Amino acid sequence: MTYPLPDLSAPDWTPLLAGLLEATALAIGRLDARVSGASTRWSWVERASWIGFTEARRGQGAEIDEIDIFALACGVAVPGRGPPAFAADEHAALAAWQAALARPDGRHWRELIPVTLNLPPEWSDRPALLRALELTAIHARADRSAAPWLGIPSLLKALGVTRTPLPCLVAADKALRYAPRDRRAIVPRYLKALTKAAEDGLERLNAVEGDRTRAAATLGAARRPGKLVSLVVLLQRRPLLSPLYVSRTLGLTISGAGKLLTRAAHQGLVVEISGRQAWRAYLAPDLAVKFGFAAQPAGRPSRLPEPDARALARFDDEMAEIDAMLAALGVIVELTQ
Structure with missing residues (x-):
């Protein structure tokens, strides 16, 4: 029997889940405000793109460490480490994503999801962070590449969560591709991942x-x-x-x-x-x-x-x-x- 997929933007609310949502929004808001006015903004954003790209590749099953992407981007071999276990075209993929983030992007969030969307009438009243999760899940089921994970920073910006794309806010979850049915596990996991990414991003900025x-x-x-x-x-x-x-x-x-x-x-x-x-x-x-x-x-x-x-x-x-x-x-x- 085929069961309808749950809408991750409309979970079963509990006090714990509401607290997680608030904590995530606060963590992202703090990072967004600091990055927007930081004198080291460009330096941080570049490093953040390496962090986010690593997370997206891990979400695709690649066995890489963050330092491998740093070494790839900096063009310097890390002593004592063998050749990175990822495809030779990773540098081009990273550069393409960075170029996409660098472009002024006034696109509507619908344009970032390359599938037909059939959304409920009250969609716009739901929390933006959970709408981003549901849209990412729809995108991930239609596209098996890393694009859905790499699209999260731009999607959060288009939904008004952040002022600019914050490249470290990448949360790759394979469960979104395999007919996710348990919102009680997926939604908290996503919120915790974004909170950790935002807190780590703020630590890196400091x-x-x-x-x-x-x-x-x-x-x-x-x-x-x-x-x-x-x-x-x-x-x-x-x-x-x-x-x-x-x-x-x-x-x-x-x-x-x-x-x-x-x-x-x-x-x-x-x-x-x-x-x-x-x-x-x-x-x-x-x-x-x-x-x-x-x-x-x-x-x-x-x-x-x-x-x-x-x-x-x-x-x-x-x-x-x-x-x-x-x-x-x-x-x-x-x-x-």
């Missing part, structure tokens, strides 16, 4: 902003910062670096790039993750901890230094130059409008 402030303070105190300014700005865009990548991007010799990275490591601006490998690689400090290459500092987090207005202004000017360099190399440097 880390990027902290890196910027500490780097500006270090540069402001340095007597001869030289190319160190360009390096720490590049690190905002490419948090995984190698001497070869730095030399190619900043126009240095490989030896000079290696010395520059060593200097940055001594000042705590990067963490070397090479170990005993012959080639060297460096990560932003927060990611080194996140990916297990460095221990979490003990005790309470150190207080951020007071912002140096002149150093921050120089930092931002240098960021524009680095963006121009990356754009010349074919790298998308602004993912939202």
